[in-house]
Amino acid sequence: MVNPVRTPSPSTAERPVRFRARHQDLTTALKLTALAVPARPAVPIAGGIVAQAQGRVVKLRASDQEVAVTVSVPAEPGPSGCSVLDYDELKKVVAAVVKGEPKAAAAETVVTVEDGQLSTPHVSVPLTTYPLEEYASLPPTVPPTVTVAGPEFFGQLARVLPAASTDPTQTTLTMTHFTLSGGVLEVEATDRRRVARAEVAAQPRQTMATEPPRSALIPARVLTAIVKHMGKHTGPIGIGIRADDSNAFISLTMGTTEVTIHCEMRDFLFLNPYFPRESHTALTVNRTAMVNATKKGHALATAKGVAAEYVTVTAQWNADGELTLAPYVGDDEEQARVRGVKVPADITHGRGAHVPGATLTLGTGYLLDALSAFSSDTVTLHLGESENGQFRRPVLFTECDAISGEGYRHLLVPVELH
Incomplete structure (x- = not known):
């Protein structure tokens, strides 16, 4: 439960709200505020929404004590x-x-x-209201320190979020790590089997240029809900992070909508050492062919009785450098008779002398998530040196040959076969 920053509530003597608005504007605003309304409120008032008229605008506000949403709706004066x-x-x-x-x-x-009545030119009906003084105060919106492009922000979030853990006993791993530094917003998540890291170009306000980096941990499930409700926003998004001794908040300002999220300021896992600084061998594969081969391998392994969550596929290169992807069925005798699907691939960096005969085994679910995070025709896998015929070090996926990627990198831990 969040202990929100208390803000002065409107006077209990203030008159009931009165406003007139277009039906479409009101409907859109209610859809957006749904993000912060509890699905099953503990008490009726917790399922309420604050409507506050201010001249030509009526503000609809809601909070579930973790997320607060404010939507400004044009209204008649x-x-x-x-x-x-x-x-x-x-x-x-x-x-x-x-x-x-x-x-x-x-x-x-x-x-x-x-006066607690909703009317149109044709009908009128009373509304249920709750005492204003009993509604919890909402956290204030944090002023933006940077601005990012909406499509790029939501697009990169959609790539990173699947990598966050869903295990409630691993609280830190269920978080998404935001870092604001100069002209870059870095977003990353991990469940220890993979790491997804994306960069979003950010236009800092003048005061931000000289400030140290700011970071925050935001629940991935909250960001997933925001993407679902607001991911079609095409305009700029203002982002602000604020922290004090007892509370930390991040605010996203999108046009007439403001979303304020309670976040954590504790340290995230230091993941930089896991990302390779140089590529021993870079292998560029046809992404669609790799996806199809992985799906086929998954289907074949489950048909052979392997539990879906344990299905893996093994990539192997022959002496001519041809790549095949085959399901691992778990029985050595049967495995020797499995023939994999050929996938177009080229070694684009390194000599690759250690590649023929070596194997790379990956979980199909993790591999498909990694491949689906890209939209390019090809994906490059950066491999470390093989050990005893297996690639055991984390594999880095990028959209280009450069190990730094192009704004997004995906690190995946192989499965070690014994």
Whole structure:
């Protein structure tokens, strides 16, 4: 449970909210605020949403004590006011008042909320309200220190998030690590079997240019929900991180929407030593062929009775440098009779003298996640030296031959066969 920074609540004597807004604007805002409304509130008011009118804007605010969302909705000028409305009921009533109307007409319908009553030109219905003074205070939005492009930010998040652990006993591994340093936002996650690291170009404010790097740990499940609700945002995103002795928050500002997340400031795993500084051998493969071969290998292994979570595929190179990918069925006698799928591959760096005859074994689920994080026609695997005929060191996946990658790197630990 988060102990939020307490902010002055609106006066309990403040008049109930009154505003008029387009149905489409109100519907969109309610969809966005759903991110911060508990699915099963412990008490009814916890499932409420604060509606606060301020001139030509009505702000809808919600918080589940971990995430707070504020959406500003254009509204007709009117007196200020503030109310706590039941979110689930409000969402359903807003949808119900335009049932049966043409889509275009429904979108333009003016919805009026006044004195606990929701009205349109055709119908009117009372709303459930809660005492304003009993609603928990919301954390303040952290002013942005950098701005990033929305599509790049959400695209890189989608690549990194699958690498975070879902094991609740490994709290740190369920986090995503953000680091703001100068003109770069670095995002990384790991579950110890893999590491995903992405970079997003960031335009710092003047004050940020001279400040030390700022970092924060954000629950991956929270970021996954944000991607689901807001991942189509195409405009710029302002990012701010703030920490004090008892609380830490990161805010994302997207147009009329502000999302503030409670985060952790403890140290993340120091992952730099796991990333190779140089490539002993770089192997570029056709990504689609590799995906298809991995899926085929997974299907064959499960057909042979291998439990899905333990399925692996083994990459092997012959004397001519041809790569085959075969399922590992676990029985030495049967394994000797398995013939793999050929995958187009070229050694693009290093002599590769140690590659023929050596094997690389990877879990199919992890391998497919790694390959799906790229959209390029080819992917380059950076391999260390083989040991006793096996590649045991972590394999680095990049979109290009350069070991530094092009904004994204994916590190995967091989499975060691005995």
